[in-house]
Amino acid sequence: MPEVITKDGSIKQDSWVVVPRPEDGESLNIPEQPALIPADLWLAGKEHFEGRDDIGVWFDSHDEPEILEGVVNELPLIAVNFPKFADGRGYSIARLLRERFGYQHELRAIGDVLLDQLQFMKRCGFDSYALREDKDASKAARALNFFSQGYQAATDTDVPLFRRRAS
């Protein structure tokens, strides 16, 4: 079973699988186990998944999270893909899901997820991280906690440092 890092740096096992976007002409294969499917496909056929509480969605970095406005909390898990670690669009997607659309459940970073992105991901609202397999998960807790505070408000705190200083 794959390992996933949680926000406090611990490692949990789970069985969510990412269902890739089907090629043209192919149909979406939904497995029996907990599955993440492309967000637009879930939205287009969401009545088919009623009764299953183990279906979530994933966004690619160029996708628009706006399509799920109003329905995000019907999902137990949303994942955002980082196709390359240098692709920073996923951070904006995460903040929008959390801060604008009020998403309450688990938000997972998938794809090219490396140790040094974890602190940024945590601040932008991700609470689980599918660390790339060749990376040492035992170092995640340290990477998540290099900094004890940040200057800005983000998803993790709505009080920027300039407001904390004032109080």
Add this chain to the structure above:
Amino acid sequence: MYVYDEHDRQIAAERVAQFRDQTERALAGELSEDEFLPLRLQNGLYVQRLAPMLRICVPYGMLRSEQLRRLARVTRDYDKGYAHFTTRQNVQLNWPALEDVPDILAELAEVEMHANQTSGNCIRNTTTDQFSGVQVDEIVDPRPYCEIIRQWSTFHPEFAFLPRKFKVAVNASEKTDRAAIQVHDIGLQMVRNDQGELGFRVHVGGGLGRTPMVGPVIRDFLPELDLLTYLEAVLRVYNRYGRRDNKFKARIKILVKALTPKGFAEKVEAEWAHIKDSPTRLTREAIERIQGYFTEPAYDALENATELLASQRFDNRQFDQWLSHNVDSHKKPGYAIVTLTMKKTGTPPGDVSDTQLEQIAELADQYSFGEVRVTHQQNVVLADVRQDQLFELWQRIEPMGFATANLNTLTDVICCPGGDYCALANAKSIPVAESIQRRFDDKDFLYDLGDIDLNISGCMNACGHHHVGNIGVLGVDKKGEEFYQVSLGGSSHHDATIGKILGPSFAQEDMPDVIAKIIDVYVDNRKEEEPFLETYRRIGIEPFKERVYA
């Protein structure tokens, strides 16, 4: 200037520990070269032609004497005993060893310095006018706003992996723009609206490099309290929609052009509407708190030393020249702004030795309340010098090489490190600067020519700002040989303009002649006191072409 509190100190210390950890993992092979690349770049560390290069941040150009002394020590202990002032008010070391960098950062952190975000695809050092706070015609001191932007942009979790680098500049003078804001990704011009309220005119999408552009205005007036939320909206739109498929089309200027300035502005406004009242909105108290660090030093109550200076000028022609060119007027009676030139012919523009750094520190302590400012023209400013001490100061700096009275003249060249040092460069730039400086060594002739910006870059990346030089020189590579393309008519000021290419490029040895011919055309055509740029604008590029390619 700004002084760290316990929060800043803690963040700085944690950053040093983090980079030490990253370096150790890189050296142990746990991070591939590709993976370490953005991490070291975000810490200003390049791997260059001959050795790594470390770019140290000088927030909006401000340095205290203890910081200068520490820089001197670092260059001695970890480098070859010299440093380089960059065209973005930062400092570079050219020869540090990778494994020493964490120790260098620890030494710098002790004096509240760092190398955060001096490179990489993130928000870089915010720059401003080197005369901020002391000049006569400014709307307000822009440095507190630069510091507010510095804090907001430091390790911003959403914007650490942008499509490309991102540079912000702030200007608060109505008449001049020494910060070249219109060729920045975001240029903020401080203004007052009709009600007298303070705010910013926002330019987005200016820049140099391969596709030089003057940044269009996307908002005429942004109230000051809305600064950070609006920046956040601009950055979010860029982060989401800026191109990532082609490095050469990834700057925000390409996005602004593609959407049109109006279309881009609408997208920003739509995003901003959601976040403008978020806790990121500045408070009056927060601004005042930062402004509290930029209060005036303990000026003496003085009269202008007009008579004294007049007699000193009369007695000494060199002092007179220096005073005319390298000293500017100050908002306080009896004080003056002195620019120390780092452009002595024969030394690379912006290079300073460890001893010179210590000399500058000494001068700052003795004559200017212990502070200096680095300029984007690679010089150093003592902002608060008593007029009655100018002569004594001049006598001291003359033998140090800081009194070359060529400020803003043709030989006050802006120049990147070029092919002698930089791995990206197509051609050398420093020898070209030097050959031109040698050709124009007649001071009277130089002064007669007046202000001319000569800017030289060794490649398309345009670190020498060649597009906005009145005369711009760009090094190009033709089948392994170095050639130089010349452009005319650029400006980085309020009338920001991208220069026009004169024609086919020239060999290095021809460059002094080419510049001399351009100058001849100017001298032949100018009317009275007309500066080079105005003559060029009046007569156009043709007369220059005819003479140079005759």
